[in-house]
Amino acid sequence: MAGYILRKLLTLPFVILSVSLMIFVAVRLLPGDPARLIAGPEASSVAVGQIHKQLGLDRPLAVQYGVFLARAASGDLGTSIESRRPVTEELADHASFTIMLGLAAYVLAVGIGVPGGILAAAAPGGRWDQIFSGITTLSVSVANFWAGLMAMELFAVQLRWLPLMGAGSPSHIVLPAVTLALMPIGLIGKMTRASMIDILGQDYIRTARAKGLGSFAIYARHALRNALSPIVTIIGLNLGSVIGGAVVTECVFSWPGLGRLLVDAVRFRDYPVIQGVALVAVVAVVLANLLAEVAIAMLDPRMRRA
Amino acid sequence: MDRRAVCLSIVRSLTLGAAAGLRPERARADPRRPPRTLAVMQTEGPRSMDPADHTATLTATILDPMYEGLVRQTPFAGTAPLLATHWTASADGRTWTFALRDGVRFHDGSSLNAAAVVASFQRLINPSAALAATGKFIPVIASVDAVNDRQVQFRLKKPYADFLTLLGANQASVVSPRAIESGALSRRASGTGPFEFVAWRSDDSVVQRRNRRYWGAPAAVETLTWTWSSEPSVLYMALRTGDADIAAPLSPVFASRAATNPSLRLIHQNGTAFFWIALNTRLAPFDDARVRQALNYATNRPALVAGLLRGFGQPATAPLASTTPYVHPDLDHVRFDPVYARRLLAQSGQARGLRIAIAVQEADEPLAEALQAMWLDVGVDLEIRRLEGGVYASAAFAPASVKDAEGLGGVLSSWSSGIVPDLQLRPLFSSASAAPAGANLGFFRDRLVDQLLDAAAGAADPGDRDRLYAMVQRRIVDAAPAVLLYTRDDLVGVRRGVSGVSVRPGGELIVSTATKA
Numbered sequence: 001m002a003g004y005i006l007r008k009l010l011t012l013p014f015v016i017l018s019v020s021l022m023i024f025v026a027v028r029l030l031p032g033d034p035a036r037l038i039a040g041p042e043a044s045s046v047a048v049g050q051i052h053k054q055l056g057l058d059r060p061l062a063v064q065y066g067v068f069l070a071r072a073a074s075g076d077l078g079t080s081i082e083s084r085r086p087v088t089e090e091l092a093d094h095a096s097f098t099i100m101l102g103l104a105a106y107v108l109a110v111g112i113g114v115p116g117g118i119l120a121a122a123a124p125g126g127r128w129d130q131i132f133s134g135i136t137t138l139s140v141s142v143a144n145f146w147a148g149l150m151a152m153e154l155f156a157v158q159l160r161w162l163p164l165m166g167a168g169s170p171s172h173i174v175l176p177a178v179t180l181a182l183m184p185i186g187l188i189g190k191m192t193r194a195s196m197i198d199i200l201g202q203d204y205i206r207t208a209r210a211k212g213l214g215s216f217a218i219y220a221r222h223a224l225r226n227a228l229s230p231i232v233t234i235i236g237l238n239l240g241s242v243i244g245g246a247v248v249t250e251c252v253f254s255w256p257g258l259g260r261l262l263v264d265a266v267r268f269r270d271y272p273v274i275q276g277v278a279l280v281a282v283v284a285v286v287l288a289n290l291l292a293e294v295a296i297a298m299l300d301p302r303m304r305r306a
Numbered sequence: 307m308d309r310r311a312v313c314l315s316i317v318r319s320l321t322l323g324a325a326a327g328l329r330p331e332r333a334r335a336d337p338r339r340p341p342r343t344l345a346v347m348q349t350e351g352p353r354s355m356d357p358a359d360h361t362a363t364l365t366a367t368i369l370d371p372m373y374e375g376l377v378r379q380t381p382f383a384g385t386a387p388l389l390a391t392h393w394t395a396s397a398d399g400r401t402w403t404f405a406l407r408d409g410v411r412f413h414d415g416s417s418l419n420a421a422a423v424v425a426s427f428q429r430l431i432n433p434s435a436a437l438a439a440t441g442k443f444i445p446v447i448a449s450v451d452a453v454n455d456r457q458v459q460f461r462l463k464k465p466y467a468d469f470l471t472l473l474g475a476n477q478a479s480v481v482s483p484r485a486i487e488s489g490a491l492s493r494r495a496s497g498t499g500p501f502e503f504v505a506w507r508s509d510d511s512v513v514q515r516r517n518r519r520y521w522g523a524p525a526a527v528e529t530l531t532w533t534w535s536s537e538p539s540v541l542y543m544a545l546r547t548g549d550a551d552i553a554a555p556l557s558p559v560f561a562s563r564a565a566t567n568p569s570l571r572l573i574h575q576n577g578t579a580f581f582w583i584a585l586n587t588r589l590a591p592f593d594d595a596r597v598r599q600a601l602n603y604a605t606n607r608p609a610l611v612a613g614l615l616r617g618f619g620q621p622a623t624a625p626l627a628s629t630t631p632y633v634h635p636d637l638d639h640v641r642f643d644p645v646y647a648r649r650l651l652a653q654s655g656q657a658r659g660l661r662i663a664i665a666v667q668e669a670d671e672p673l674a675e676a677l678q679a680m681w682l683d684v685g686v687d688l689e690i691r692r693l694e695g696g697v698y699a700s701a702a703f704a705p706a707s708v709k710d711a712e713g714l715g716g717v718l719s720s721w722s723s724g725i726v727p728d729l730q731l732r733p734l735f736s737s738a739s740a741a742p743a744g745a746n747l748g749f750f751r752d753r754l755v756d757q758l759l760d761a762a763a764g765a766a767d768p769g770d771r772d773r774l775y776a777m778v779q780r781r782i783v784d785a786a787p788a789v790l791l792y793t794r795d796d797l798v799g800v801r802r803g804v805s806g807v808s809v810r811p812g813g814e815l816i817v818s819t820a821t822k823a
Contacts (some may be wrong), residue, residue, distance in 0.1 A: 032696025035705060039438050045743045050436040082353070083508055084492045090508065149539055157543050164547045165540065166508070166533065254535050256510035262507060264351070269696050 004297060008290050015286055016279070020072070021280045024065050027271050034081050034269035055081055068275070076278070078272035082265070087276040090261060095280065097167060098257035101240055101250070104177035109184035110235065116185075117192025118219065132189060140186035144245050148179040148252040165254040176253040180245050184238050189236045195227040229296050236292025240285045251265055342528040342802070344822055345539055346815070347550035351534045355495040355506060356481040358430050358437045363722060363813045366476035367554075368512055371525075371818035372413070373481065373497035376404050376423070376458075378808060379474030379725070389418060389480055389498065389694075390458075399766055400466035404458050410521045412482035413495075413502040413705035420452035442729070446472060452629065465764040467771060468726045498817050500525045504585035506514040526806070526821040545570055545799045547726050551822060552807055554798040554815055558616040562798040570795045573798040576620055578627040578723060578812050581673065581731065582749035583664060583789040584718045588706050592662070592715050592748075596654040598786035601662075602640065603647035604684040605677065611792050614673055614769045618797055622790035625731065625782045629793075629811045632762075634726050639783045640790055659685030662715035665701045666692050670718050673791070703742045705751050716789070717747045727775055728763045735759075735782055750787035 035051035052058045056067070071078060077087035116136075120129040154177060156164035163172050199205065200223055208218050247259035254260070258277050265273035312624030327331065352368045353360040354679045360366070376390040391403040410418040427450040429435050430443040446469065448461045462469065472478060479623045485496035495503040501514040512532040515592075533550070535541060542560040544550035546567070556572075558563060565572040583594045585601070592598055620628045621634035651657060666674040671692050678688040691714070693701055702717045723730035733739045736759050737751040755778055762774035783790075796809045803823035 030696070032694075032700050036694075036699050037696055039441075046433060046440075047436065047440055048742075050434060054436050085508075094509065095506070145537075149537070152540070152543055157546050160547070164543055164549050165535065166549070251535075252537060252540065254510075254533060254540070256507060260509040267695060 003292055005290075008293065012286060012290075019282045020069070020275075020279060021065065022273050022306075024068060025061075025281070027274050027278075028061060032269050034271060037268050038081060057300060077276045080265075080273045081270045082273070083267045087272045090273060091258070091276050091280060094256060094258045094261045097255060098243075098246055098250070098259060101173060101176055101180060101246060101255060101257055102239075104173055105180035105184065105242060105245075106235075108177060108181035109188050109238075112181075113185045113188030114192050114231065115187045118196055118224065121196030121200060122192045122219075129193075132193070136186040136189040136193075139182040139188075140190075142182060144182070144248045145252050146177060147182055148176070148249055151175050151179060151252070167255055175254050178248050178251045179252070180242065181193075183245055184235075184242060187234055187238060188276065190229065191225070192231050195230045196223060199223045199227045225299065228299050232292050232295050232299065236288050236295075239288040240281075243281050243284065309565060342526075342658075342822065343531060344527045344817065344820055345531045345533070345549060345551050346817055347544050347553045348532070348534045349536055349538070349541065349555060351509065352512060353438075354492045354493040355503065356437070357476050357481065358426075358435075358439050359492060361438050361442075362565075364534075367815040367817075369476055369479070369495065370499070370814065370816060371501035371514055371530060372495045372499040372503055373476065374499050375473055375475070375480060376476045377436065377470055377474050379471060381443075381615045384473060385470045386446050389423075399467070399764070400458045400462045402469060403453065404460075404464070404754070406456050407460065407521065408500050409454070411519055412484070412498055413517060414484050416482055416484050418480065418498060419455050420458045421455075423458045423480050423484045424450050424452050425486055426649070427478075427481045429486065430477070438791050440477070442472065442477060446561075464760075465766065466728075467763060467766055468728055471728075474502070478682070491598055501530055504529075525818055531819065542799065545801060548801065550799075551801045551804045552798065552817060552820070554668060554801045554809075555813065556794075556797040558614075558618045558797070561614050561618055561799070564799040569802050571800045571802060573796070573807065573809060574618065574798060574807065575600070575668070575796050575809060576627075576629045577794050577796040578624070578629050579720055579794040579796075580627045580722065581670075581720045581791040581794070582625075582720070582734075582789065583677075583718050584734070584750075585716045585786070585788060586709055586714060587748050587750050587787055589710050589713070589715055591654065591656055591660055596644070596650045597660070598789075600647040600650035600654070600656075600684065601681065601686065601789050602786050603643045603650065604681050604686060605789055606642040606680055606789065607640075607792055608642075609680075610673065610676055613775035614676060615755060615792070618795040619792045620795070621792050624779050625735070625788070625790060626727055627730075627793040630723065630725055630727050630730065632772055634776045634779045636783050644684050645811075651684065651686075652660075656685075659687065661687040661689060663689040663713055664716040665692055665698060665714060665716055666690050666718045667695060668692060668700045670720075674718055679791075702747055705742050706740075719745075719747060720794075721745065723811055727758065731775075731778060731782070732759055732763070748787050750785070752781065752785055752787075753787075755781055 027107065035048045035055065035057065038051055039048050056064060070076065075088065079085065080087055080090055083090065116132050122128060151167040152164055152175065155162045162174050166172055205218060205223060210220050246257060247262060249255065250259035251263055252259045258280065261273065262277040265277065348364045348367065348627040350364050352365045353362050354365065357369050357373050374388050376388060378386045378388040379563055380386050389407050389410060391407050393402060395402050404422060405424065407416060412418065420592040427447065429437060429446045433440060433444060446466050446528045448463045449459050450458065453459050479497055481491060482496040485491045493506060500517050502513050502517045504513040506512045506646055514530040516528050538557040538560055541556060542563065545564065547552045547748040561572055566568045587593055587597050597714050609620040611617060623637055623640050624633050626633040664674065667713065671690065674690045678690065681688050702719060721730060721734060733745040735746060735750055736756050740746045740749045758774055758778035758781065762771050762778060765771040765774055796808060796813045798807065798815060800807055804820060810816060
């Protein structure tokens with residue numbers, strides 16, 4: 001097992017290196033000139049050229065990438081073009097908020113999706129199954145920003161139960177976390193239901209029933225453990241879409257996380273910040289997938305040999 | 307704004323609108339926020355804490371309570387002393403001497419003297435400083451020197467009648483020399499204003515507290531907090547919950563709601579945000595003035611204002627905003643006359659209609675779509691090239707060769723000059739500022755316009771200036787390098803109980819004088 005994890009970890013630097021090149025190129029392929037955006041419409045072309053030089057944007061791309069890599073290796077991701085602060089500082093300031101929001105959304109998604117899906121699978125076609133199908137279908141279909149705005153209008157403006165926006169107190173996280181959790185609740189719920197129905201129809205479950213096992217033992221020990229593999233996979237794979245959702249959710253709720261930082265950075269073509277946020281997101285997704293693989297390997301011994 | 311915003315506005319009118327009427331607004335006292343805190347919300351955050359390194363109105367609003375210039379521009383009342391108590395100009399208008407106020411200290415404790423003023427302005431006229439606002443000052447100021455510890459002298463490159471107005475701009479604020487040296491000014495403000503800097507958390511908030519050592523009348527509120535959201539509905543919701551005491555700029559949809567909401571008040575005044583389409587005067591058939599005039603006559607400006615701005619705007623009547631001094635409305639030539647437009651097109655050999663492609667920012671797409679329908683009536687087929695902000699900026703400032711190659715006939719754009727006619731007409735219409743050097747995005751070149759602009763900018767006598775500006779506006783309307791559209795009003799939502807808030811022409815909000823019941 002340790003060897004398996006180690007092998008996976010060893011590939012990590014190569015994944016990150018190749019992704020860093022892709023991000024670097026993609027960011028520079030974005031049309032639009034950061035110097036013009038910084039200088040504003042009233043600036044002369046001389047001033048724009050000056051800023052180009054100051055930012056090192058007048059150098060060849062390969063040189064810029066080399067400088068970026070050399071600095072990144074020593075933990076320096078450059079300086080934000082817009083705020084003129086080190087990118088690592090910007091990331092550190094915002095990352096904790098996104099991690100908090102993402103964790104809260106995940107806890108909600110797993111806490112609602114998995115039990116809800118199991119209950120739905122217990123009696124397919126039953127009343128709860130129908131209600132749960134409705135909820136999950138709606139939650140994967142509704143756009144994040146729309147749900148967020150509706151939640152704000154209802155719970156913050158009309159009912160005054162929760163704060164509207166910002167990140168001042170624990171109650172501030174409720175609305176954005178629920179909004180962000182909608183999509184994964186639906187996906188995890190649907191996957192749990194499908195996977196459980198599949199397993200519950202297998203022969204060994206019938207055998208377990210026939211030998212008189214109680215339904216808790218059947219569900220918890222026999223069915224769920226086998227049904228978990230695809231569920232864990234979807235939880236791991238979902239991190240990418242949760243990060244994507246966080247971008248929108250953070251903007252709607254003025255939540256000072258990486259998503260809001262990224263949107264502003266794209267608006268001003270703040271290359272170093274875009275690269276920094278994208279890199280953090282990639283590392284998070286790669287690590288989450290690795291964690292999911294490890295978890296599956298622990299659940300299912302057959303996977304360890306793969 | 308993008309498609310998202312468009313669908314949102316439909317959803318809003320269907321749902322939020324109905325919901326908004328359900329229940330009277332109640333203010334919720336926020337336990338975390340002490341009283342005497344004033345919360346202001348805008349649509350974007352600050353670009354910098356250094357007044358010399360931005361040209362954005364919404365950044366100027368945030369910096370205004372912390373910084374002061376030599377003089378102050380009071381709304382509609384001209385120039386008043388601020389850090390300078392009095393000043394004199396030489397007979398030729400090229401040398402200006404300012405006497406500084408005594409007993410003024412920067413927030414970092416250092417005192418205001420001539421050296422500080424000189425240091426502040428030398429950055430603004432140093433082309434290698436790479437600061438965003440240098441473009442405004444380099445063409446005007448030749449040098450700035452200390453006469454003695456309490457007096458500063460400016461030498462101008464040419465007589466410039468709007469010099470005092472320029473000095474009243476946020477970018478001309480005097481900053482602490484110690485802060486310049488530290489290099490931290492872009493993140494930590496240090497001026498002489500009635501509020502001092504506390505914190506700037508990027509993508510979250512700016513906090514300012516009352517300056518206890520302020521030389522003038524102390525501010526009435528203890529703390530100012532600034533937040534921002536690009537989502538127009540969030541601004542309005544924040545006003546209703548009390549998360550914001552002041553929110554600006556409101557979109558027309560929410561401004562009309564704020565006007566009828568009993569717990570809110572709408573500040574509504576003519577603005578200077580001027581919208582126009584720069585026509586590519588080098589690209590056929592738009593190199594023919596008659597075609598450009600025809601597009602102007604085909605434009606129903608009052609309908610645009612009524613439909614898109616819900617009436618919160620002024621149809622263009624000249625190449626200047628209605629609030630700018632020396633504006634000369636030309637109702638004879640800036641009017642809607644589709645019949646005449648068709649005749650002009652026929653005269654220029656375009657009787658069978660023509661096609662024009664224009665670059666449009668996402669937020670202005672509805673305006674372009676309205677024009678598309680209007681112009682179709684006279685046989686003009688408008689192709690909208692909708693571009694994301696950064697892409698748009700590159701396309702708009704592209705040189706003629708690029709625009710010609712891409713067949714770009716025009717750029718829909720907006721400009722806010724404040725109250726200096728020269729800061730609008732020169733960047734937009736003088737041949738020296740043809741893109742990419744400046745914002746003359748259609749490469750308009752007219753020797754008479756150039757000469758009149760120089761003469762008007764240097765004329766000291768208001769009567770002469772008025773005459774010269776009348777001539778140049780007439781000439782621009784005649785040559786029609788642009789389709790003039792409208793100016794948007796300044797719309798500010800304020801909670802009841804908050805007073806003392808005003809808006810400078812140009813849209814800059816003044817909140818340092820505000821009180822809160």
